[in-house]
Amino acid sequence: MKDNVLALKVVLANGELMTTARRAKKSSAGYDLTRLIVGAEGTLGVITELTLKLSGIPEAISAGVCPFPSVEAACNAAIATIQSGIPVARIELLDELQVKATNLYSKLALPEVPMLFVEFHGSPAGVAEQAERFGEIARDLSGGPFEWATKPEDRSRLWQARHDAYWAARGLRPGAQALATDVCVPISRLAECVTATQREIAELGLVAPILGHVGDGNFHLSLLVDMNDAAEVKAAKTLCEQLVERALAMDGTCTGEHGVGQGKMKYLAGELGSPALAAMAAIKRALDPDDIMNPGKIVAI
């Protein structure tokens, strides 16, 4: 998303209204204030206006669903697709538990194995060719059958499991609290990271379906926790900590999309080192000397 933000208007701590950029598609006019503010979680100012890039609706779209024998095979198919230069518009992983949750919630009959959901944009001939080539890659990696379609109603049906994923996950354990977290690793380490995480979820006796934006090496856990069970809450905390440690050990980040807030502040020094943390604190102090903008988040000053 952040790459689609061209410019911002931001109310600063001193009450002034800052414009970060004009409407040109690119600029090298000074420091990139747009990207500094996006992702700052309100700690440097309050965004009051955004200028976004627009993308046309593609002439044609193909979308499909493909089961795989393992998370590793699914991740390898994603990597091979990207490395082949197939311009995949979306490529999402649902792990076996997330598929099971969706079968229950959306009354589907998908095979309860890891699945990739893909979408291609382009000309009618182009999206057909891209889907077919993805299907070949999947087959080579023991995936399939790959089902795909171009008509909107058929695409919606195929992607329903993905669209319902959040509520389906919650439906797995009514009454439990859903704790969402994410990490991101180099794509080459994604299969290993997801597989190790699944193993640990099982060892700790937790329920946590996984959904991954595999093209980015980013994945989300929906931890379904009985907050009245102190042992389970403790196990969930252990899982979250190990998840971050594992991502960092793989040269990844403690969060791909969710942000730092308060919960992940303790990981930043380990991820980036103290000079980066000191630079963030210096920037925060420079732009918000009285610490009035969403204080106590990201970095302590």
Add this chain to the structure above:
Amino acid sequence: MKDNVLALKVVLANGELMTTARRAKKSSAGYDLTRLIVGAEGTLGVITELTLKLSGIPEAISAGVCPFPSVEAACNAAIATIQSGIPVARIELLDELQVKATNLYSKLALPEVPMLFVEFHGSPAGVAEQAERFGEIARDLSGGPFEWATKPEDRSRLWQARHDAYWAARGLRPGAQALATDVCVPISRLAECVTATQREIAELGLVAPILGHVGDGNFHLSLLVDMNDAAEVKAAKTLCEQLVERALAMDGTCTGEHGVGQGKMKYLAGELGSPALAAMAAIKRALDPDDIMNPGKIVAI
């Protein structure tokens, strides 16, 4: 380019070595220090290491050249191509003077009118289809004949004028100094901006071929100036100032790629307003309190 930078190592003013990010493709772990440093022109630290995204060599490439009756027609063809969702990998404009310069320098016989140079990446069928669809768009806008090829040697021949553009421009006026500058405007205003600039170049009696990255609304001038002719130097200065004023009046930026340095410092307040300038100065003071990192550039502190 900057979107291809994943992470940096930077020596800061205090002598510390800062790592801005890990190797994950995306992160929301704190302020985006990578993008803050890229484009800071060394004023916040010295980059000593970069981690870059890699892209595979496409399976197939098509490339072509298309003359147009006017800069406006060429720009409209670029806009229509992008709006049609054709994933054009490169789309470059050479104005009539730049084409003339290249004919002389590279011994070509191109029609001396505005020309678009395009390149498409994908599968063999995909790049052929994309080239054909671009050709149809160009024809609808009175462009053509559109010549395109897929073999490397044919593509190199077609793109030679683009590859030789810099030296060809310099060759137009041996002994003159080449002053390079750029601006960037919303794509919808590009034709108007380039045409008005050409008119002013003619009125001021200057020699300045134009090369545009039209997909971004960004274009470069190579001003060929006899530095011993005071009147000409003054006219060149006027042209550069008017160029920026025009870009800003069109909601563009004083520089798309070249940066601010010292020469364009005076435009930043007009482009972004004083709150942005004050924020940049505050960041500079916070990270380089003694002003030892490329002092006197971008923003005065």
